[in-house]
Amino acid sequence: MSVFYTWLRELITQLAISGTVPRILFYEFVINALFCAIIIGPLLGCVGTMIVAKRMAFFSQAVGNAALTGVAIGVLIGESYTAPYLSMFTFCIVFGILLNYTKSRTRMSTDALIGVFLSISLAIGASLVLFVSARVNTHILESVMFGSILTVNDLDMNVLLAVAAITLLVGLPLYNRMLLASLNASLAQVRGIQVQLIEYVFIVLVTIITVACVKIIGAVLVEALLLIPAAAARNLSRGLGSFVYNTMIISTLSCFGGILIPMQYDIPVPSGGAIVLVAAAFFIITTIIRNVIPGFKEAKM
Amino acid sequence: MQGPAIHVENLSLSLGASLILKNMSFSIAAGALHCFAGPNGGGKTSTARCLLGQMPHTGKIRFDNSSPQITAYVPQLIEMERTLPLTIDNFLTLITQDKPAFMSTKKTAKLLIDSALEITGLTSKRKYMIGSLSGGERQRLLFAQALIPTPTFLVLDEPMTSLDEGGSQLFESLIMQMHASGTTVLWINHDLEQVQRLAQTVTIIDKIVVAHGPVNSTLTPAMQRGVFTKHIEEAA
Numbered sequence: 001m002s003v004f005y006t007w008l009r010e011l012i013t014q015l016a017i018s019g020t021v022p023r024i025l026f027y028e029f030v031i032n033a034l035f036c037a038i039i040i041g042p043l044l045g046c047v048g049t050m051i052v053a054k055r056m057a058f059f060s061q062a063v064g065n066a067a068l069t070g071v072a073i074g075v076l077i078g079e080s081y082t083a084p085y086l087s088m089f090t091f092c093i094v095f096g097i098l099l100n101y102t103k104s105r106t107r108m109s110t111d112a113l114i115g116v117f118l119s120i121s122l123a124i125g126a127s128l129v130l131f132v133s134a135r136v137n138t139h140i141l142e143s144v145m146f147g148s149i150l151t152v153n154d155l156d157m158n159v160l161l162a163v164a165a166i167t168l169l170v171g172l173p174l175y176n177r178m179l180l181a182s183l184n185a186s187l188a189q190v191r192g193i194q195v196q197l198i199e200y201v202f203i204v205l206v207t208i209i210t211v212a213c214v215k216i217i218g219a220v221l222v223e224a225l226l227l228i229p230a231a232a233a234r235n236l237s238r239g240l241g242s243f244v245y246n247t248m249i250i251s252t253l254s255c256f257g258g259i260l261i262p263m264q265y266d267i268p269v270p271s272g273g274a275i276v277l278v279a280a281a282f283f284i285i286t287t288i289i290r291n292v293i294p295g296f297k298e299a300k301m
Numbered sequence: 302m303q304g305p306a307i308h309v310e311n312l313s314l315s316l317g318a319s320l321i322l323k324n325m326s327f328s329i330a331a332g333a334l335h336c337f338a339g340p341n342g343g344g345k346t347s348t349a350r351c352l353l354g355q356m357p358h359t360g361k362i363r364f365d366n367s368s369p370q371i372t373a374y375v376p377q378l379i380e381m382e383r384t385l386p387l388t389i390d391n392f393l394t395l396i397t398q399d400k401p402a403f404m405s406t407k408k409t410a411k412l413l414i415d416s417a418l419e420i421t422g423l424t425s426k427r428k429y430m431i432g433s434l435s436g437g438e439r440q441r442l443l444f445a446q447a448l449i450p451t452p453t454f455l456v457l458d459e460p461m462t463s464l465d466e467g468g469s470q471l472f473e474s475l476i477m478q479m480h481a482s483g484t485t486v487l488w489i490n491h492d493l494e495q496v497q498r499l500a501q502t503v504t505i506i507d508k509i510v511v512a513h514g515p516v517n518s519t520l521t522p523a524m525q526r527g528v529f530t531k532h533i534e535e536a537a
Binding site for chain 1: 350353354355372373374376379381382384385386387388390391392394395396398399400401402403404405428430446456
């Protein structure tokens with residue numbers, strides 16, 4: 001893949017020099033960031049619609065917190081502290097599966113259970129990170145929570161591409177079954193859908209997506225990009241098709257806007273924060289449209 | 302097409318500390334229109350859900366099929382998703398094709414959906430969001446999904462609760478048509494007049510099998526008084 005990335009970067013740099021594309025694309029880190037944005041935008045947008053349907057809004061936050069522990073374990077067992085993917089993936093998948101296992105064995109609602117796991121994972125992660133930070137002298141907590149899309153390297157992009165491919169290959173064919181299982185498990189079961197199994201598949205998909213995005217945009221931002229575009233798109237959508245596509249478009253535009261606007265206009269805002277702010281702007285605008293244009297009004301109660 | 306015959310032996314169900322069903326044994330003939338009747342909380346829905354494989358029951362349940370079994374379920378009126386912008390069309394696409402429902406609907410799927418909507422009288426409402434449907438419309442939608450694909454075993458859990466007069470007549474004739482085409486119909490029904498008029502066999506359930514057999518000899522006036530007034534007397 002590195003050959004491809006190099007070719008792509010050289011091509012875009014040449015185009016930037018010749019003035020075909022904006023000058024800002026002269027920089028390698030900008031091209032890398034936009035490459036990630038073009039994958040992360042649609043990916044998180046599409047998965048976000050399912051997250052909303054399943055009422056698992058804070059699950060990815062919990063996984064993001066668990067990633068902290070993953071990083072700490074990685075440092076302890078000697079993985080590179082800048083990319084401890086093995087520990088992060090392993091620990092977070094175990095964490096996700098454990099959460100789902102517990103969910104099917106308690107009568108608690110999903111959001112409450114996720115809240116419990118979220119707190120536990122943050123506590124363990126923060127404790128372990130403090131313990132290991134003496135060894136590596138780095139701001140692990142900050143980098144996991146907020147990431148840095150402007151410092152991604154080829155390995156990060158490879159991991160992201162692989163996760164996106166898995167999601168496409170596994171998630172798309174199962175999309176309808178996942179959605180029906182969350183709408184009504186009983187109806188889904190009668191139709192031969194293995195509701196429990198499909199829940200685990202979804203949990204693992206969201207987990208690996210979150211982990212792949214943590215280094216790039218950070219746990220907090222993954223959460224934001226899973227929810228805000230879907231919320232914004234919901235305001236304007238009158239069917240599933242427009243909802244999913246609007247979400248993907250808003251999510252991708254937010255990523256692009258968040259990366260390019262601060263650079264273009266020399267605004268001293270980090271890209272992560274800017275991405276969320278652009279998404280939030282979409283949400284505010286669509287909420288206003290929904291309340292002003294009569295065609296979008298629905299019952300309030 | 303011929304629906305399955307169903308044989309139930311010593312079916313028991315406990316949830317937590319409470320015994321819901323106790324040692325139930327009965328059979329339903331292939332292609333029968335069979336009703337479950339009994340007082341509220343007697344375990345009719347639980348029994349049906351045992352047959353659907355959704356309960357941690359003990360005992361044996363056997364289906365004898367001459368052709369591959371296709372099961373359809375019309376649950377009790379459920380609250381529909383309000384968060385998602387999901388239309389009737391989206392919902393039916395979801396159950397009809399593997400291609401994600403947010404993409405286009407396949408031609409073959411569309412034919413099935415059109416027909417199910419036509420039959421249940423929902424064609425003009427296909428773009429409505431399911432969260433905004435009235436009780437009767439939701440019941441029509443739940444019935445429409447049960448028609449795709451055509452089932453050999455149809456389980457109905459009080460499908461007429463919120464229907465208007467026209468809807469009730471429509472559902473009744475649809476159920477009779479499916480029964481005539483060989484589908485085994487299991488119908489949880491409170492309306493004893495309707496049970497008497499339409500069903501061939503009936504099981505009266507109140508934790509145990511109180512009575513089981515052909516409607517005329519089972520649903521006698523004495524039985525009706527005995528089972529259905531018991532709870533009123535207990536309350537008094």
